[in-house]
Amino acid sequence: MIFVTGGAGFIGSNFVRAWLAGGQEPVLNLDALTYAGSVEPLATLQGDARHTFVHGDICDASLVARLLAQHRPRAIVHFAAESHVDRSIDGPGAFVHTNVQGTLSLLEAARAYWLTLGEADRAAFRFLHISTDEVYGSLDPAEPPFTEDSRYAPNSPYSASKAAADHLVRAWHHTYRLPVLTTHCSNNYGPFQHHEKLIPRLIGNALAGKPLPLYGDGRNVRDWLHVQDHVAALHTVLARGVPGRTYNIGGECEKSNLEVARAVCALLDELAPAAAGSYERLIAFVPDRPGHDRRYAMDITKIRTELGWRPMETFASGLRKTVPWYLDRLRSRS
Template identity: 65%
Template sequence: MTILVTGGAGFIGSNFVLDWLAGSEETVVTLDKLTYAGNLQNLASLQGHPKHVFVQGDIGDAALISSLLAQHQPRAVLNFAAESHVDRSISGPGEFIQTNIVGTFHLLESVRAYWGGLAPEAKAAFRFLHVSTDEVYGSLSKTDPAFAETNRYEPNSPYSASKAASDHLVRAYHHTYGLPVLTTNCSNNYGPFHFPEKLIPLIIVNAQAGKPLPVYGDGQQIRDWLYVKDHCSAIRRVLEAGALGETYNVGGWNEKPNLEIVHTVCALLDELKPRADGKPYKEQITYVTDRPGHDRRYAIDAGKIEKDLGWKPAETFDTGIRKTVQWYLDNPEWVANVQSGGYRDWVSKQYGQSA
C-alpha cells in the first residue's frame, strides 16, 4: 500500500512523512516543489529508505500528478502543499492564489480522474485529505467562543482567503463528484523543521545571533499553539477513521498571546544556552509596526475530533516548546543551511532590520 503526500518537504509535511515511516510499513511518495520553505534536508534521514520515494514537482502539474497516481496507485492523497506565510501573502499574493487555489484545483482534477478509474473496492477505500488552517474563520474577540467546524468562513488576509477557497473546492468535489474527501483545519503549529520566518523559530534564531526579537504591535495577538507531532497524529487518525466529507478542527488547547510566547522562549534560552554576557534574552525584544489587518485572536475548539475520533494532543505547551527550543539548539547546521540570502533579505524588508 502507498500514500502520496504533497508538500512533504515543508514543515508540517516533512514531520508527517518522518512520523509515518517511523510507525508504518506503508510506502510514502513525497511530492514537493522545493520553494524556499520546502527543504530536502528535512528528509535527509530517509535517504536510501526503501519505503520512501521523493519527487520534485508542483501540484498544479497535471501531467506529473496523473503519472504519479498511475505509477504508484496510492490509497490516499494527503495535501499539505501550500504557500502559508501571511506576511508574504500581503506583499505578494499572486503565488498564494496560484498554489493554494489553482494548484489545489488541478490536484483535485487529477485525483478525481484517478479515483474514477479505480476498481470498486479500491475506490471505496480511497481518501483525499486536505490540510488547512484556522485562519479561514477570521478573527475572534477575547470573549468569543473558539472556532468550531460550523463557524462561517471570514478570511482576512490573501493567505487565509486562498486557503478558504481551496477548502471550498475540496468540499465541492465531494458534494458534486462524490470524491471521498476529509479536511482538517489546524491552529498555529510549532516544532522541528519550522522555517525561521515564523514567530517561534525566528525568536530562537535571532536570540542566539544577538539580533532584535521583533514583536508586532503590542504583542497581545492570541493564537492557539499545536505541537507539530500532535498535528501529525491527528491527521493519521482522521485518515484512518474520519467521516467522508467532514471537517475536523485540530488544536492544542493552548491560547497564548505572542508576547508570552516570546518571553517563554527567552526564558528557556536563558536556561539552556545563556548569553555570554549573562543578560536575559528578553532585552533583545523590539516592538515593530503591526502587520496590516492583523487578526487579533484565533482559537480552536478541538472537541469534535476528540469526541468522534478519540484524538487529543499528547504535549502540553510547556513540554512541546522545550522540545522545540532544544531541537534548534541541537541542529545549528540545519538552521545555517536554511538561512539563504533570500531569506535574510525578506526578514530585513519585513521587520526593518538586518537578519
C-alpha cells in the same frame, strides 16, 4: 502507498517521517522545493525504499496524473501550499496560484484517477486536505473558540486562498462524491520549521543578539499546536475520519505572541544564558502588519469525541522539546 504533496515542508516532512517510523506503507512524496521546502528534513530517509521523492509542482497536471497511474496510491494527503501571511501580503498571486489553482488541479487529477479504481478501492480511497484556522477570521477576547461550523471570514490573502481551496474540496465531494476529508489546524511549532516563523525567528535572533520583533503590542493570541501532535491527529483522521467531514485540530494552548517570546527567552536563559543578561531585553515592538488578526482559538470537541484524538503536549512541554532542537542545530552549524 499514500501520495503526499508538500512533503518537504515543515508539517509535511514531519508527517512523512512519523508515518514511515510507525511502519506504515510506502510514501510517494511530491514537493516543488520552494523557499519553504527542503530535502534536509528527509535526509534520514535516504536509501529507504519506502520513500519515493519527486521534485515537481501540483499544478503540473500531467506529472500528477502520471504519478497516480504509476504508483496507485490509496490516499492523497495534501499539504502543498504557500503559507506565510507576510509573504501573501507582499505577493498574493503566488498564493492564489498554488493554493487555489494547485488544489483544483490536484482534485481533478485525483477524481480522474479515483474513477479508474475498482469498487472496493474506490470506497476505501481518501483525499485529505490540510487547511488552517485562519479561514475563520479573527475572534474577540471573550468569544468562544472556532468550531467546524464557524463561518468563513478570511482576512489575509493567505487565508482567503486557503478558504477558496477548502470550498473547492467541499464541492468536489458534494458534486462528484470524491471521498474528501478536511482538517483545520492551529499554529504549529517544532523541528524543521522555516526560520521566518515566530519561534525559530525568536531563537535565532536571540542567540545572535538581535531584536526579537513582535507586531503591534504583542498581544495577538494564537492556539499553539506541537507538530507531532498535529501529525498524530492527521494519522487519526486519515484512518477513521468520515468522508465529507471537517475536523479542527488544536493544541488547546492559547498564548499571546508576547507570552511566547517570554517563554522562549526563559528557556534560552536556562539552556544558553547570555553574558549580557536575560534575552527578554531584546524584545522589541514593531509596527503591526496590515489586517493582523487578533485571536485564533480552536474547539476540538469533534475530533476528540468522534475519533478519540487529543493533544499530548502542553505548550511548556512542547517548547522544552523544541528550543533544544534549534539550539543543537544552530550550534552544529557554527
